[in-house]
Amino acid sequence: MSTERVRRSHRLCDRPARSPKCFHGPVTVDELARPVSRRMLGTETLLVLGLSLGQSAVYALVSLIAKLTATGGLSKQTAALNTSASARPYLDLTYQLLGIVFALLPVLLAVHLLARDPGDPARTLGVDFRRPASDLARGAGLTALIGLPGLALFWAAAQLGINATLVPAALPDLWWTVPVLILAAVQNAVLEEVIVVGYLITRLRQLNWRIGAVLATSALLRGSYHLYQGFGAFVGNAVMGVIFGLFYLRTRRVAPLIVAHTLLDIFAFVGYAMLPKSWFDWL
Numbered sequence: 001m002s003t004e005r006v007r008r009s010h011r012l013c014d015r016p017a018r019s020p021k022c023f024h025g026p027v028t029v030d031e032l033a034r035p036v037s038r039r040m041l042g043t044e045t046l047l048v049l050g051l052s053l054g055q056s057a058v059y060a061l062v063s064l065i066a067k068l069t070a071t072g073g074l075s076k077q078t079a080a081l082n083t084s085a086s087a088r089p090y091l092d093l094t095y096q097l098l099g100i101v102f103a104l105l106p107v108l109l110a111v112h113l114l115a116r117d118p119g120d121p122a123r124t125l126g127v128d129f130r131r132p133a134s135d136l137a138r139g140a141g142l143t144a145l146i147g148l149p150g151l152a153l154f155w156a157a158a159q160l161g162i163n164a165t166l167v168p169a170a171l172p173d174l175w176w177t178v179p180v181l182i183l184a185a186v187q188n189a190v191l192e193e194v195i196v197v198g199y200l201i202t203r204l205r206q207l208n209w210r211i212g213a214v215l216a217t218s219a220l221l222r223g224s225y226h227l228y229q230g231f232g233a234f235v236g237n238a239v240m241g242v243i244f245g246l247f248y249l250r251t252r253r254v255a256p257l258i259v260a261h262t263l264l265d266i267f268a269f270v271g272y273a274m275l276p277k278s279w280f281d282w283l
Helices: 038-050 053-068 089-103 105-114 121-125 132-160 177-206 211-224 231-251 255-274
Strands: 006-011 024-028 078-080 165-167
Touching (some): 038 053, 038 177, 053 177, 105 121, 105 177, 121 177, 132 231, 177 211
Parallel strands (some): 078 165
């Protein structure tokens, strides 16, 4: 047995060697490796979603029910993003940065779990740096494809009263406001595109789901954790989810999706924070 195939030689307990509960001798890579069953993959996927955007979807549904049953109905309610966490500026900044950092932990968990599969997880997800120019160009194209119709849908939903009033940025006007909003946009993009597109689609395909079911699940999940904004946001984000899912299945690249999502959120967050509020009254 070559030394490359042996991790170490040890005793797991002091019982006699004949005991079936003890192992004596070298532990090989082949002996330790266990094939991951479909049941384990399914459980893993539910746990990752439960710790991240699946949990957000449940809270979003509860928030929608609360808005629907509040006085005045959905259209009279407000959905605020990027809100202040403290009246003390530097404490508020600390909370904002901590929220961004800890929100990305499920992404690291997903990448860690994908590392058990053959191949490089960065290549599996398409978040390596092999094609930076192409990723940026495709991301910019997707921004235009999603952003312009999205504005029209947002306006229509507001006119129909099926959305709450959205406040994309509710932070105080401080020196760190714009940098934090940009970081929040990057965090949202990385979290959503890695989990809902790269990780989820990869795992569902490994579970032998049909393409239609995979796309529908990814898109409906994306729409569901936006339900706190209203039904228009659900539909718009579900359509976006179908487009992003098809793009990933065709290219196996999440990086352009992250670029597009980041740009969309930067325009929404920073634009709302910097432009006069009267410009948004028409919505």
